[in-house]
Structure formats: structure tokens, C-alpha cells
Amino acid sequence: MSKFIKKASKTIGLAPGSLVHVGEKILDKPRVTIIDYDQEKFKEKEVKNVEECFPFKESPTITWINIDGLHDTDIISRIGNYFDIHHLFLEDIVNTSQRPKFEESDKYIFVVLKMLYFDDKEDEIKAEQVSIILGLNCVISFQEKEGDVFNPIRERIRNNKGRIRKSSANYLAYVLLDAVVDNYFTILEKMGEKIESMEDELVAHPTPKNLQIIQNLKRDMIFLRKSVWPLREIISGLQRTESNLIQDSTTIYMRDLYDHTIQVMDTIESLRDIVSGMLDIYMSSISNKMNEVMKVLTIIATIFIPITFVAGIYGMNFDSSISKLNMPELKWPFGYIFAWGIMIVIAIGMVTYFRKKRWL
Helix, strand or coil: CCCCCCCCHHHCCCCCCCCCCECCCCCCCCEEEEEEECCCCEEEEEECCHHHHHHHHHCCCEEEEEEECCCCHHHHHHHHHHCCCCHHHHHHHHECCCCCEEEECCCCEEEEEEEEEEECCCCEEEEEEEEEEECCCEEEEEECCCCCCCHHHHHHHHCCCCCHHHCCHHHHHHHHHHHHHHHHHHHHHHHHHHHHHHHHHHHHCCCCHHHHHHHHHHHHHHHHHHHHCCHHHHHHHHHHCCCCCCCHHHHHHHHHHHHHHHHHHHHHHHHHHHHHHHHHHHHHHHHHHHHHHHHHHHHHHHHHHHHHHHHHHHCCCCCCCCCCCCCHHHHCCCHHHHHHHHHHHHHHHHHHHHHHCCCC
């Protein structure tokens, strides 16, 4: 349940805007990187002191500041104070259980969302909270750990490919959001393959172990829906905002991003419906296998009933020499073979009848 509910008891009773990290400490030390560029120039570096970011506040070029590691609230506080970021935004940044949302102020647009990835070793979906602050000429992103889906964007900036170096900061913010949403399709593709494989196994070879797998799939789908569902509200808010931080030229890209979000949500709902029906498939498969077993046992028992009757008749120990009613086969030399012949003929006749009725 740690994926759904994170302990936030240490924030109870504190003043609004208090910076208390809620979540797991993943990195020993935060990592701060800066990418500063325009159409002609490009500069990238990793800084040791957060104060090295401050001169870029007034830079006419576009600056992307990325912070990996949220447990050091002092760094978050210093960045917030210098860039004049609202203290409630900072509180949401360090609270990794924050629901994805969109907020705006006079100077900034603030977005929180979940970056998902699939852990092949543990065979489960994991999430990382990503916070993005869009200013006039800067984008500041906050992540829980190193490693993300933004590396292709960094390469495009380094190699001056696409529109990023020619556009303003709001286009960079759009590209970051688009990378996160596009990664959802990769997650859904893997989940779809798992669900399809499980469906085939449920039909062919249902086992009690499948019940635990179905339960895990249900939890993953609930987690996916919880992480993705608020995105529609976020992208819709970015489309409708009247802030001068979002230019008209970027709005059309936001509409395309909204379409991708709706497609992701529709896929999640479809997969949820399939997973919900898996338990019915499991029960039906088990019931069908049980019916097949009972059918075979019933046919075997039905064939042996008349054979048992014949064996019972000839198994009665009556002496025909003193009985008024003789059983002539008792002393007939071919009586044993005759009894076997009757039983074999009965068995063959019943099997032929069952095949004709298509019971076999």
C-alpha cells in the first residue's frame, strides 16, 4: 500500500508552507544541473552549490534548472527564496504524495505529475514525483532521483535539433510534459502484454497462483489510474490559462498533449475492464475443467454399471444341482468366455452410442 498512501503524519499541525520531506530518501546528496541556451549558444554544467544557479534568474537566454533529490529541504528553500517561488509550491514539491495538479501565480506556473517506469526486476510499476515550475525565461524541475525520460530532450538541446532552441521557456515546459505522457504509452504497452499473456493462461491452464497475479494487476491498474487521471485537468488548465507565460504558439501543442492524455486514460479504462473480468474467466475455466472431469467420470461409471450387473449375476454362488432354477452357464465350458463377451459387447455398444450423441 506504500504506492498509494505515504506517511505524512510529521506534517500534521505545522504551518502552511512548512518544508517537510514526505517520502523515501533515495539519493545521498542532491544533484543540481543547469542547461542554458538560445538559438546560437548552449551551456550545460552540474553545480556544487545551489547559489551558482542564481545568476541565471535575470539571464535573457532560456535556462533549465533540474534538481535530483528532494530530501534536502534547505536547497529547495534557498532556490524558492531567491526565485521568489510561493512557499505553498515548495511545500508541494517536497511532499512526494502530492496529487498531480496545476497552479499558477503572477510569476510562475506550477505543475506536479507522476513519472512512471516499469521495474523489470520486481515486475511492477513504480512512480516518481516530478514538479515543474515555468517562469518567463526559465524552467525549474524537481525530481526524486537521477534517471528520467528527459535525456532525449537534453540531446535535442545539445544538438540543436527541433524547435526547442528556437522557442521560449513555455515550449520547453511543454516538451517535458509531453515526454512524461509519452512514457505512459510504454508502460501501458507492457501492461497490455502482461494482461494478454495472463488471459491466455487463464483459459488454457488456470491455477490458484493466477489469483495473486490478477490481484497484483488490479493494484497496478488502480495505481495507474490514480497517477494519470488528474492529467486531464492539468493539461486542460494549461490550455485555458490566460497567463502570459503560455504563448499562443504553444497552445496548439497543449491541445495535442491533451489528446494524448485522453488516449492514455481510455487505454487504462479498457485494461481495467479486462482485468476486472479476469476473475470471471478464472472461475469459468475452473468450472469448465471440473465439468470435463465429472463428464469423464460419469461416462466411465455409466459404462461399468451394466458390466457390474452382469458380473454380479454370474458371481452369485448358487449350486445348480440342488436349485430348481438352473443357471446353465455355470457348468458350461464356454461360460466364462460368454460372460466376458457380453460385457465387452455392452461396453462397445455404449461407447458407440455416446459418440453418436457427441457426448464423447
